[in-house]
Amino acid sequence: MAPAPTPARNPAAPLDLDRVAALRRADLLTMIHLAKSGHVGGSLSSVDILTALYYDVLDVRPDEPRWPGRDRFVLSKGHSVEGLLCILADRGFFPRAELATYCRYGSRLIGHPSVKVPGIELCTGALGHGLPAGVGMALGAKRTGQTWRTYVLMGDGEQAEGSVWEAAMAAAAHKLDNLVGILDRNRLQISGPTEQVMPLENLADKWRAFGWEVVRVNGHDIPALIAALRGAPCRPGAPTLVLADTTKGRGVKLMENAVKWHHGVPSKEQLAEALADLGVGEVSF
């Protein structure tokens, strides 16, 4: 039985966001299974962050995706597009049925974020591009006296890209307290643990040294994520980094902390096992 799409946000009747996140995990795994293509691990690790953003924090209008006053979100770790697409569809940016076309011939839903999809601000996929663009967005808002905010979700392997740090410097220099970076710290990248491939620590110290305020949270604790994201800026004039400790493959035992599930396609049996872990029935689009 297909789970019902999540109702539109209604402050009078708060959603069970953990349940919403489980449903979106089920969606994305099913989508990847159907497409026979996708990045499983990093999508699962970032679903709770995206849920906090799209079901609570972001002021966006699914029926008017280019509304000038919207908050901006950039998925700099573009390979985790599956979770974002499932959430955008559920929020009504485009029909949920379209998720069945993911990576199919002629589809606008491709393996990385594309501006052809309503609700997506920037084509990403080449790492280290999201934060510089986020700096431009936040700077544009500041210079024109607008109050919307910019949020950029980065991966941890991505932290090795030099352009991340160019943008980190610029954000502090331009006092962009309307910019929030989020780091999905799942500690694994495609060829192994981040600390083996290219040691990143101490990340909190590095970001602080670049002039950012750093808030460390459990990246699967949705209320904590919402509090951190809504709590920014922590200091006037300073950009905020929400350092979210996560588990790659979160929610599916088979995939948790398993390097090989960076990308991978669950078989029919593995999908059933995953949905059982999530407590979600069979998904249809």
Add this chain to the structure above:
Amino acid sequence: MGAPCRQAYSETLLAIARQDPTVFVVCSDSSGSAMLGDFAAQLPGQFVEAGIAEQDAVGIGAGLANAGLKPFVTGPACFYSMRSAEQVKVDVAYSHSNVKVVGISGGVSYGALGTSHHSLQDIATMCAIPDLAVVLPADAWQTARMTESLVAYDGPVYVRMGRNAVPDVYGPGGVSGRTDPFVLGKANLLLEGDDVLVVSAGEALHAAYVGATLLRERGISAAVLDLASIMPLDEGAVLAAAARVRAVVTVEEHSVHGGIGSLVASLLAERAPRRMRRIAFPRENLVTGTGAEVFVHYGLTPENVAAQGEALLREVDAAGGAGAGAR
């Protein structure tokens, strides 16, 4: 000698930006070399310093465009066309961001500073990126018209212009005296002719034009086509001008691979073959010298344009006329 293109660009952009607060400049420690110091001083709210970080500067440009602004990301062409090529491809062109990436001191403008500072691969790189317009103004007059036109154009563009004062081709004081408006995707046929067509754009256009006049003084009917916008390429103008002549010479401040010569040769090979000569820089690290000396060394001179045109016509006529080699 006219003014440098970068000066015409900065003065025109500043005048427009005073009236249009959405016009922004992003620099990478390049406001001096881009002659944008006045812009930064007079319109600090519309000027963004990114530091020596071209990748970041182009990304910031894409973000500013997303916020509804019209950024002109400006700095040395050598760096913007290579170091930040991926940002131009993904953040600007693929994302269809309204960003103008303006490469100044392009080609061999930096002269003896060497290959690191030359941009002789930028036409090849940028023309292969979908949805990105590529523009090379020839002189100060055309640069001013181009700048006005690009402010009004909503889409991604790469512009390359030079550093040094160059003789005017356009305008009342220009060698052609022409005052064509700048229209993206439109070439200007500056001289009509029936023997040889000289195709050029950017700061090599002056040598191309004067070379054609030398040919005309020798009784050869030489045409001159200024592409102005390399991409979109005005294919109709190239084909129409080429249809009238027996030979085509291209003149450009770029590698012989992937530039104007390659674009014209590909088009003609498919549609209307003509014997060609490509005057451009060889695929090697160039001789040391000023930009002007380097132009002379590799034959980007009126005399060589005329000599190559004459020699090519002799070859074509000896072989039995236009397109003979392809028939």
